[in-house]
Each structure stands twice: as structure tokens, then as C-alpha cells.
Amino acid sequence: MVALIDSPRNLHAQGRLTLQTAEIAAETTAFRCLDWDRDRFDIEFDLKNGTTYNSFLIRGDKTALIDTTHAKFREQYLAYATENINPFELDYLIVNHTEPDHSGLIKEILAWAPHVVVVGSKVAIQFLENMIHQPFETMVVKSGHELDLGQGHKLSFVSAPNLHWPDTIFTYDAGTRVLYTCDVFGMHYCDDFLFDETPHLLEADFRYYYDCLMGPNARSVLMALKRIDNFEVDLVATGHGPLLRYHRQSWMEKYRQWSQNQVQTETFVALFYVEEYGYSDRIVKAIAEGISKTGVAVELVDMSVADSHEVRELAHSAAGIVVGMPPQLDQNAAMHPALSTLLTSVNSKQSMGLFETGGGHDEPIYPVRNRLQAIGLKEVFPPIAIKDTPSQSTDQLCYEAGIDLGQWLTRDKSVQQSKQIDAHLDRALGRISNGLYIVTAKKGDLSSAMIASWVMQASLEPLGVAISVAKDRAIEMLLHGGDRFVLNVLEEANYQPLMKHFLKRFPPGADRFAGIDTYPANNGSPILAKALAYIECEVSNRYECSDHMIVYATVKTGRVAKRDGLTAVHHRKASNHY
Numbered sequence: 001m002v003a004l005i006d007s008p009r010n011l012h013a014q015g016r017l018t019l020q021t022a023e024i025a026a027e028t029t030a031f032r033c034l035d036w037d038r039d040r041f042d043i044e045f046d047l048k049n050g051t052t053y054n055s056f057l058i059r060g061d062k063t064a065l066i067d068t069t070h071a072k073f074r075e076q077y078l079a080y081a082t083e084n085i086n087p088f089e090l091d092y093l094i095v096n097h098t099e100p101d102h103s104g105l106i107k108e109i110l111a112w113a114p115h116v117v118v119v120g121s122k123v124a125i126q127f128l129e130n131m132i133h134q135p136f137e138t139m140v141v142k143s144g145h146e147l148d149l150g151q152g153h154k155l156s157f158v159s160a161p162n163l164h165w166p167d168t169i170f171t172y173d174a175g176t177r178v179l180y181t182c183d184v185f186g187m188h189y190c191d192d193f194l195f196d197e198t199p200h201l202l203e204a205d206f207r208y209y210y211d212c213l214m215g216p217n218a219r220s221v222l223m224a225l226k227r228i229d230n231f232e233v234d235l236v237a238t239g240h241g242p243l244l245r246y247h248r249q250s251w252m253e254k255y256r257q258w259s260q261n262q263v264q265t266e267t268f269v270a271l272f273y274v275e276e277y278g279y280s281d282r283i284v285k286a287i288a289e290g291i292s293k294t295g296v297a298v299e300l301v302d303m304s305v306a307d308s309h310e311v312r313e314l315a316h317s318a319a320g321i322v323v324g325m326p327p328q329l330d331q332n333a334a335m336h337p338a339l340s341t342l343l344t345s346v347n348s349k350q351s352m353g354l355f356e357t358g359g360g361h362d363e364p365i366y367p368v369r370n371r372l373q374a375i376g377l378k379e380v381f382p383p384i385a386i387k388d389t390p391s392q393s394t395d396q397l398c399y400e401a402g403i404d405l406g407q408w409l410t411r412d413k414s415v416q417q418s419k420q421i422d423a424h425l426d427r428a429l430g431r432i433s434n435g436l437y438i439v440t441a442k443k444g445d446l447s448s449a450m451i452a453s454w455v456m457q458a459s460l461e462p463l464g465v466a467i468s469v470a471k472d473r474a475i476e477m478l479l480h481g482g483d484r485f486v487l488n489v490l491e492e493a494n495y496q497p498l499m500k501h502f503l504k505r506f507p508p509g510a511d512r513f514a515g516i517d518t519y520p521a522n523n524g525s526p527i528l529a530k531a532l533a534y535i536e537c538e539v540s541n542r543y544e545c546s547d548h549m550i551v552y553a554t555v556k557t558g559r560v561a562k563r564d565g566l567t568a569v570h571h572r573k574a575s576n577h578y
């Protein structure tokens with residue numbers, strides 16, 4: 001009934017999308033969907049060598065399909081599957097990760113084999129339920145769980161959260177010593193070669209893929225590697241690119257090395273929350289985005305699925321801790337287990353911030369806050385309590401709280417860096433002078449402002465200005481392509497009160513215009529009534545300049561309040577501040 005193909009071969013060619021199938025171990029088939037011409041992955045990920053989406057079939061007494069493929073392979077993949085697999089004999093669909101390039105045909109598989117049990121992490125099953133909108137049998141697995149398919153195919157599962165997505169698991173078949181890792185150890189590389197016999201051709205893509213997808217979560221990579229240390233692995237069956245057989249140890253060792261190098265130098269904040277509880281997911285992501293703007297790394301930890309070892313390790317080694325209060329398990333029961341582990345793992349050198357989102361059923365915030373403060377953690381932003389549906393203003397508040405935490409953690413580094421500049425150069429650069437301006441922006445319910453002096457006219461046709469904005473400025477989120485703002489020019493005779501006001505340290509989410517006279521420009525942003533002149537601008541380009549973004553904007557209209565007024569000029573003495 002099943003026609004397995006002995007050697008790799010392209011089947012069902014359809015333009016530059018081809019399907020390769022091959023037997024890779026006893027009773028185990030790989031279906032590799034070869035996407036020869038794909039040149040982009042996610043938004044910013046340039047591909048040079050296309051990619052593949054790999055799916056696998058194991059036939060013991062029970063049969064399991066591991067991952068599916070991208071929906072663009074619907075016709076070829078399903079034609080092959082329906083020809084070669086009896087749907088009544090397909091028992092399990094193991095989902096190592098739910099991104100659409102691997103889960104694109106799950107709905108079709110469920111329609112074809114409705115009794116199939118979908119196996120995945122708790123988060124993966126939740127993602128799928130939201131994606132598929134139809135009932136299906138599920139089996140939630142995490143590290144330590146096993147599934148015996150018979151004929152020696154004893155599967156073990158390993159949780160690998162944050163290895164690109166929070167839902168990731170690995171599946172290990174002890175019978176064939178194949179480790180199925182989906183995205184992890186993958187590379188975007190499309191070729192007829194099934195295995196990794198040509199490492200020199202693959203290395204650059206392997207590294208690029210690691211840097212883009214895995215490097216940002218180097219700590220989670222190390223934790224996942226630790227969990228698979230005891231497995232004897234003959235083949236790493238990844239979800240993208242060739243399968244790693246000949247040089248598998250060296251590829252895995254590279255992940256270890258790169259991740260170790262990264263975590264040694266990196267300051268990071270661990271954010272503990274419960275993915276599916278209240279609005280935690282949205283809040284934690286906004287805080288994490290703010291932290292990232294300051295160059296500090298983030299590790300998101302879902303307390304409902306993380307094991308205690310992971311919670312302990314991250315809570316112990318992070319420079320900062322953010323806790324989104326988890327739901328109370330039972331009014332009378334002890335504290336949420338992950339929270340108790342966290343409280344015994346933190347130390348007085350760390351900083352922290354707390355939030356609650358559940359609307360009354362959370363672990364109470366103040367006893368936890370008191371305990372953290374008693375241990376000596378420094379609270380960087382006041383507890384954030386979200387009771388209603390979050391709005392854009394909530395996102396802004398959380399984003400700004402994240403920026404405050406990141407800036408607090410990097411304060412010494414900034415001072416050290418500025419001390420390293422050669423004194424002569426520092427003074428010479430300091431002689432570059434500019435005017436003084438306040439940039440103001442309003443978008444929907446959000447508004448913000450910042451003092452700027454790194455401002456210049458940048459083009460004549462069309463008329464345009466450029467402003468250098470530090471990546472961790474609160475207003476940065478309102479200065480993306482197409483956003484509008486006002487450049488308020490300050491006057492030599494009266495700039496001081498405005499400068500004093502806008503230099504205040506505003507708490508997260510504060511209204512920066514309270515007590516300031518403004519009126520709306522045509523583009524909706526506030527014009528400062530006491531400015532010498534204003535110019536209405538629209539962002540057309542942004543250029544990355546390490547710690548700043550140069551925001552280039554075309555200018556639409558402008559007015560001067562006093563014809564004979566002089567622009568305030570900012571003379572400075574050193575290059576290490578504005």
C-alpha cells in the first residue's frame with residue numbers, strides 16, 4: 001500500500017515548487033517541500049538559496065506524521081499523502097511548532113483523517129484551536145512525556161519554548177535515534193541534497209538563520225540543548241534545509257558556542273507571565289518591546305508551561321525581572337508554583353516591575369511586591385494594573401515602562417562608553433552646535449514630545465528635515481513611516497520654561513502636555529503656543545544609525561510667530577551629550 005522511495009528524487013514538479021521524498025531511517029519517510037525561489041522570510045529575512053519545509057512520517061504499529069508544510073504545497077503534498085497513506089491508519093499528527101510554513105495543511109489533514117490526534121505543547125494546541133476553528137482530538141505534551149508508536153518507535157518530547165516561538169517542542173525517536181526539531185538547527189537552503197554532506201556550502205546560511213531566529217533567545221537555546229544532552233542522536237531532522245547527519249555534532253556544537261558567547265556579554269530581563277491569562281500576552285509584549293529599544297535582551301517565560309528549572313535559572317541570572325501576576329490557582333492553595341520558585345531565585349542586585357491583568361483573579365500583587373522589595377530588588381516602574389480591555393494608551397504606558405527598566409539597567413554602561421571617548425575628539429565634536437526644538441506628535445489617542453537639537457534641513461525638492469532620535473525615546477514609536485509630527489522651533493528669548501518642562505522625567509504613560517498651551521496643527525499634532533515657529537512634517541524614511549534613528553520627513557506647512565525672533569541655539573562643550 002505504501003510506496004516508499006529509496007533515494008531522494010523530485011516528484012510532481014510544479015514550476016519551482018517540488019516535492020522530494022526519501023526513506024531516512026527504519027519505517028521513517030521525509031517529505032521535503034522544496035521552495036527554490038523564495039527570497040524573503042518574515043519581513044526582514046532575505047533568502048539567497050530558497051528554502052524547504054520538511055515533514056516526516058513514522059510507521060510503527062501506530063502511524064505519526066510530524067509537522068505538515070506551507071499551504072503553497074497543498075496540491076503536491078496532499079496528492080502524495082493521499083496516494084501513499086491510508087487516512088484510517090494515521091493516528092497522530094505531531095506539531096513541533098505552529099508557524100504557518102509548517103502547519104499550513106493541518107486543516108486539510110484533519111479533514112482527510114478526522115480521527116487523528118494532534119500532539120503538541122499546550123501553547124501550540126491553543127494556537128491551533130484559534131487557527132482552525134473546528135474541534136479535534138488533542139494530546140498536550142511537554143518535557144518527559146512519551147508516546148510509544150510500537151516497533152521500537154518510542155517517542156519522547158522535549159519542551160523548547162522561545163526557540164523562535166513559544167510553542168516549540170522537539171520529538172525524539174529512540175528507535176531510530178532521529179531528533180525532530182522543526183525550526184531549530186534549520187537553515188533556509190534549498191537543494192536536492194537530502195543531507196549535510198557539503199558543510200562549506202551551508203555554513204553561511206546556517207549562521208544567518210541562527211542569528212536571525214535563535215540568537216535573540218540564546219538562553220533558551222542553551223536550556224533546550226541541556227534537555228537533549230542525554231539523547232543519542234544519529235540524525236537531526238530539521239524543518240528547513242538539509243537533514244543533519246554527517247556533521248550533526250558540529251552543527252549542534254555551533255549553537256552551543258554561539259549561544260554561550262552571546263549570554264556571557266548580554267544583559268537581559270526575564271518577563272514572567274501566563275500567555276493565555278487576561279491581557280498578559282499583549283502587556284508583556286509591549287513592555288518587552290520597550291526594554292529591547294534600550295539594547296537589553298528579553299526572555300519571555302510562560303509560567304503555565306515553563307518547568308521549575310527554567311524559572312529558577314532565568315530568575316536567577318536576569319538583571320531585571322518583570323512579573324505579570326498569574327491567576328490564583330485556588331483561593332486557599334499556596335502561591336502559584338512558578339511564582340514561589342521565582343521568589344526563591346531572585347536577588348538584591350536585580351531590578352523589577354510588576355503588572356496585573358486578570359481583573360480580580362490574579363495572585364495578589366502587593367504581597368509579592370513586598371516580598372521582592374524585602375529581598376532588595378529595586379522597583380523601576382510602579383505596578384501596572386490593567387482592569388479593562390487594553391487600549392493604545394495601555395500599550396504606550398507599558399512600552400514606556402519597559403524603556404525605563406532598560407535605561408535603568410544600562411545607565412552605567414552609557415557613562416562608561418562616554419568616558420572612553422578621546423578627550424580631544426570629544427571637545428572637537430562638541431563644537432558642532434544646533435538649534436533647539438521640541439518635536440511633538442499625536443496619533444489616535446497617543447501623544448508624545450521630545451527636546452531635539454540634532455535637527456537639520458535635509459532636502460530642497462521636496463523640502464525635508466532630518467532629526468536624529470535615540471532608539472529608546474518614548475516618541476520613537478510615533479515616528480514611523482507615514483507618521484506625522486510637528487517640529488516646534490524654540491525662541492532664544494523664551495526657550496527655558498519649555499525646555500525645563502519637556503526635560504522632566506515623565507512617569508510611564510504620563511501626559512507630556514499637561515499645563516502647556518498647545519493648539520492642533522492640520523496634521524493633528526500639537527503646536528506649542530510659545531514656539532517661535534512650527535513646521536508640519538510627515539516621516540518618509542528612517543535610517544538606522546546604531547543607537548539613533550535618523551528620521552527624514554517631508555515638510556508640508558509652517559509658520560513663524562514673530563518675524564524678528566531668533567532661534568535658540570544650543571552650544572555644547574562635549575560630544576557625549578546633546
Ligand SMILES: Cc1cc2nc3c(=O)[nH]c(=O)nc-3n(C[C@H](O)[C@H](O)[C@H](O)COP(=O)(O)O)c2cc1C
Binds near residue numbers: 450451473
Ligand atoms: C539640549 C538637548 C538636546 C537634545 N536633543 C536630542 C536629539 O536631538 N535627539 C534625541 O534623541 N534626544 C535629544 N535630547 C534628549 C531628550 O529629548 C530628552 O532627554 C528626553 O526629553 C527624554 O525623554 P524620553 O523620556 O522621551 O526618552 C536632547 C536633550 C537636550 C537636553
